[in-house]
Amino acid sequence: AQSVTQLGSHVSVSEGALVLLRCNYSSSVPPYLFWYVQYPNQGLQLLLKYTSAATLVKGINGFEAEFKKSETSFHLTKPSAHMSDAAEYFCAVTTSGGSYIPTFGRGTSLIVHP
């Protein structure tokens, strides 16, 4: 079985500050990991994914995430927040050779203050 925990249902940052959204997973086999972003009243779109290549993954809009097997984490970061980054962010996990159905975290709402 696989699971995802996103710490903090809401994260608030000032414009220009570091963004850090936390994701921890559990999986008995090597995982595939994803971050999706959802802007208000829209569907989810892929931000970035880890599929067992480089552990530091770069995505769209300046976001990146690092896969740390020892910590079972896949935290999302961005050096400098922009107002347009305000959205809901979801972490998800699937497993290679296993179920192709992702397990999602409950989401973290990123609030950016001017």
Next chain:
Amino acid sequence: DVKVTQSSRYLVKRTGEKVFLECVQDMDHENMFWYRQDPGLGLRLIYFSYDVKMKEKGDIPEGYSVSREKKERFSLILESASTNQTSMYLCASSLFRGRNTGELFFGEGSRLTVL
């Protein structure tokens, strides 16, 4: 560009009505999914389908049914809508399991209000 299209962005229905939510994808994906999204609960899987005429229950199938008569189309049906089915409904698709990392492609969502 890849596309998952949900037929209605906003719907208002009355209790007891039959509701159809339609989803079409143009990526030739085998797998299609219906989720509902509620504040604080994240995404919950209602049904999924890995082939035409095939369907599998997700985590919360009660009160819903689905239909997949063609590969590109996956419909969610609420036989008798109730107020607790007021929610955002998201359709998604992905490649067949053998070539699949589990990456999902989502539609824009259908916000259903049941009065």
